[in-house]
Amino acid sequence: MRRPVRSRREIRARVPRGRPLIKRGASDGHSADDARRLRGPVIQVHEVGKVFELGQIRVRALRDVSLRIDTGDLVAIMGSSGSGKSTLMNILGCLDIPTSGRYLIDGVDVSQMDEDDLADLRNRKIGFVFQSFNLVARTSALVNVELPLAYAGLRGAERRRRAERALSSVGMANRMHHQPSELSGGQQQRVAVARALVTNPSLILADEPTGNLDSHSTEDVLRIFAHLNEEGRTVVLITHEPDVAQQTKRVIRLSDGEVVEDRRLSGVHDSPPAIHRQKSAHRRPVDSSAVEVRP
Numbered sequence: 239m240r241r242p243v244r245s246r247r248e249i250r251a252r253v254p255r256g257r258p259l260i261k262r263g264a265s266d267g268h269s270a271d272d273a274r275r276l277r278g279p280v281i282q283v284h285e286v287g288k289v290f291e292l293g294q295i296r297v298r299a300l301r302d303v304s305l306r307i308d309t310g311d312l313v314a315i316m317g318s319s320g321s322g323k324s325t326l327m328n329i330l331g332c333l334d335i336p337t338s339g340r341y342l343i344d345g346v347d348v349s350q351m352d353e354d355d356l357a358d359l360r361n362r363k364i365g366f367v368f369q370s371f372n373l374v375a376r377t378s379a380l381v382n383v384e385l386p387l388a389y390a391g392l393r394g395a396e397r398r399r400r401a402e403r404a405l406s407s408v409g410m411a412n413r414m415h416h417q418p419s420e421l422s423g424g425q426q427q428r429v430a431v432a433r434a435l436v437t438n439p440s441l442i443l444a445d446e447p448t449g450n451l452d453s454h455s456t457e458d459v460l461r462i463f464a465h466l467n468e469e470g471r472t473v474v475l476i477t478h479e480p481d482v483a484q485q486t487k488r489v490i491r492l493s494d495g496e497v498v499e500d501r502r503l504s505g506v507h508d509s510p511p512a513i514h515r516q517k518s519a520h521r522r523p524v525d526s527s528a529v530e531v532r533p
């Protein structure tokens with residue numbers, strides 16, 4: 239599995255040379271727009287298994303998991319600790335590979351892609367929010383959010399412009415120059431969300447994005463995900479909290495590496511519950527700066 243980036247030197251070393259992955263300019267032409275056009279499954283998992291070998295011990299983290307997630311869905315993955323949620327999410331995000339079975343994104347078998355195509359896919363299509371934020375310490379929020387764009391080979395001014403816009407879209411315009419240690423948990427999580435959406439991905443994967451947050455910050459983060467989904471992006475999030483799962487359109491439950499429940503709460507193309515409630519109450523969003531998402 240890819241480990242998080244640790245130092246600036248490492249960051250520079252990992253920026254691919256001469257192969258821009260993200261188009262320059264305002265109309266980036268893919269991702270959310272593609273998501274609106276594409277109506278098929280974005281994710282197809284066929285009998286995926288994952289075995290971790292630790293010396294003599296074999297841990298079967300996933301057992302023949304099959305599922306299909308359509309473009310535009312908003313999905314919660316639930317299950318007790320150790321049930322395989324992060325393992326599945328890492329496979330969906332192409333951060334890890336299955337031991338058996340097949341995984342297709344937009345109909346393409348990930349196992350058939352070479353490293354360049356995989357890097358391209360991760361950079362262009364997928365935004366990942368990690369369980370523990372994974373922000374680079376002693377580095378401003380702005381530079382943290384610029385990182386995926388640096389990997390993609392974008393130049394400084396364009397990177398800065400996009401990162402500022404992404405941070406503004408999650409209500410962090412006035413904290414851009416703060417380092418992670420100078421931010422609250424909820425604010426760090428919003429920076430992590432801004433970093434995930436700065437490349438304009440059509441698929442957002444979030445591993446317990448509200449796990450460490452108070453109820454107010456949880457609401458903020460969920461509202462951001464709801465608006466990303468309303469724009470046509472597919473969102474898959476892991477949660478332990480039934481209240482959070484209720485804000486999604488579909489709940490998949492894992493137990494001991496198997497899917498034991500798959501419950502639809504509302505249609506794939508319905509508004510997410512949080513926005514649906516807002517619309518029916520004829521209320522404007524509480525903080526419009528935190529919901530306009532246009533990186």
Ligand SMILES: Nc1ncnc2c1ncn2[C@@H]1O[C@H](COP(=O)(O)OP(=O)(O)OP(=O)(O)O)[C@@H](O)[C@H]1O
Nearest residue numbers: 290292297299317318319320321322323324325326
């Ligand atoms: N790198 C690894 N090496 C060995 N075993 C692993 C590894 N990663 C996960 N596991 C094991 O696989 C199983 C599933 O782990 P996973 O992290 O997917 O659980 P989870 O559902 O995300 O749990 P949590 O809610 O605690 O985050 C666990 O038994 C775990 O110990």
Ligand SMILES: [Mg+2]
Nearest residue numbers: 323324325369
């Ligand atoms: Mg986990």
